[in-house]
Amino acid sequence: MSYDIKITKVEKSKVSEFDFDNIPLGRAFTDHMFVCEYANGQWNNPRIEPLKQISMHPATMALHYGQAIFEGMKATLDINGNAMLFRPEKNAHRLNFSADRLGMPRFPEELFVEGLKKLVDIDRSWIPTQKSSALYLRPFMYADEPFIGMRAATHYKFIIIASPSGPIYNKRIKLYAETEYVRAVKGGTGEAKAAGNYAAAILPTEIAKSKGYDQVLWLDAHEFKYIQEAGTMNVFFRINDEFITPSLDGAILNGISRLSTIELLRDKGYKVTERLVSMDEIIEASNNGTLQEAFGCGTAVGVAMIEEIGYRNQTIHVSKDNPVGKMVMETIVGLRAATIEDKYGWIVSV
Ligand SMILES: Cc1ncc(COP(=O)(O)O)c(C=O)c1O
Structure with missing residues (x-):
């Protein structure tokens, strides 16, 4: 099944200003993000858009009751310069395991992988080529319904952001x-x-x-x-x-x-x-x-x-x-x- 993912690109990429020899761990982000919202019992409007702040109501349920789950994976380049992912379907599956446990809606696993691929493709110039470096991908889902009360939310957001990363440990x-x-x-x-x-x-x-x-x-x-x-x-x-x-x-x-x-x-x-x-x-x-x-x-x-x-x-x-x-x-x-x-x-x- 192919999903209709709407794409809006940045006018000018920030990648040329980025110093790949000094990657600040967890602080740098690519130009785009994948976003999808859940309402009325279904996921709607999958899209890639310029990375930007997300606004939240102070009663957003994730902030109070903690319905928030995430994944972590990496995109790398092979020796021929092709971008690749490692077993992304396993992350899609685990996200849904987490969603089940926290009473959150499942996210379509094919759309998860397709969204990842599209985002990596659009931001592929951000994939570091240095040894032990990669483009870290962070898919996450949270309850974004404004409500005070202990129950499963009815509105959620699923987002994927990407962050160039270097080696974490160079030692035992x-x-x-x-x-x-x-x-x-x-x-x-x-x-x-x-x-x-x-x-x-x-x-x-x-x-x-x-x-x-x-x-x-x-x-x-x-x-x-x-x-x-x-x-x-x-x-x-x-x-x-x-x-x-x-x-x-x-x-x-x-x-x-x-x-x-x-x-x-x-x-x-x-x-x-x-x-x-x-x-x-x-x-x-x-x-x-x-x-x-x-x-x-x-x-x-x-x-x-x-x-x-x-x-x-x-x-x-x-x-x-x-x-x-x-x-x-x-x-x-x-x-x-x-x-x-x-x-x-x-x-x-x-
Ligand atoms: C608590 C914990 N255990 C284990 C792992 C390793 O999991 P994976 O190999 O899927 O990255 C992670 C990293 O995601 C973690 O946060």
């Missing part, structure tokens, strides 16, 4: 295993990409950073014993040549990098197990020398090698070598650059 990272605050609990909204999950994470993340860590490692909400995920990534541990990642338990974000890593590792012949993994198991493996690798993966960070984990006044050290983590990272970069053949069907050209 340190995680702080949190034993006071929790991010999510089974039955809550942890498996959805809900704005409120990130609100709950901000204070603990600031505290972890003030202690010299890069991100929080979230533990289960009942015993602070089992590992869930990190701030913006799912995590993998290699113990005795088995890759272990926490199983999805209803409180962990179903990461697209996580899924791709599992599929890639299995395809390369590695054993991957999705199961409960406790801090005690990681401490024991670190102490007896069987903790071979640990890394996090997510759209924003790519693959981030973990150097150490702080947990209840101890420091858990991880082996310095990350050969398989690096292979995963290089394979995903190579698939995006078309230097590795995409036998998985993950790459979607714009």
Whole structure:
């Protein structure tokens, strides 16, 4: 099905004024945005227009009751200069999973992908070509009905904005295993990409950073014993040549990098197990020398090698070598650059 997306372009692009050698993380935006509104039970008027401020009534429900969800993905250029997306249909699907959990309307998944492609195509001159850089895409949906009262809104906006981004970490990272605050609990909204999950994470993340860590490692909400995920990534541990990642338990974000890593590792012949993994198991493996690798993966960070984990006044050290983590990272970069053949069907050209 092809959608009628109305396009209004800027008179003059700002791209020539943009310094691609000094990309300010999360602060620069392209010329255009994709917008669509939900009213009377349907999505109306999909369009691309110049990026501009959105006005809001002070009673806009998203501001009060938090019906706000989002996605994150990246567009890159391959070695032939073609723009491409990585498994965008998975993001479309996850947005609707989040929408279901927050009582929000589903967004047509084909229109999600088509809107992304059109926006990337129009703003393709904003895709950075520097190593580890990309055009970060942020689709989001929020309740924009002005109403005071606790119920599902009847009006929503779905918008996609795009922001050139550079590498986030150029180093191995340190995680702080949190034993006071929790991010999510089974039955809550942890498996959805809900704005409120990130609100709950901000204070603990600031505290972890003030202690010299890069991100929080979230533990289960009942015993602070089992590992869930990190701030913006799912995590993998290699113990005795088995890759272990926490199983999805209803409180962990179903990461697209996580899924791709599992599929890639299995395809390369590695054993991957999705199961409960406790801090005690990681401490024991670190102490007896069987903790071979640990890394996090997510759209924003790519693959981030973990150097150490702080947990209840101890420091858990991880082996310095990350050969398989690096292979995963290089394979995903190579698939995006078309230097590795995409036998998985993950790459979607714009
Ligand atoms: C809490 C959290 N976990 C995991 C991830 C990784 O998900 P993905 O690989 O889909 O980017 C993200 C990033 O989106 C995240 O915010």
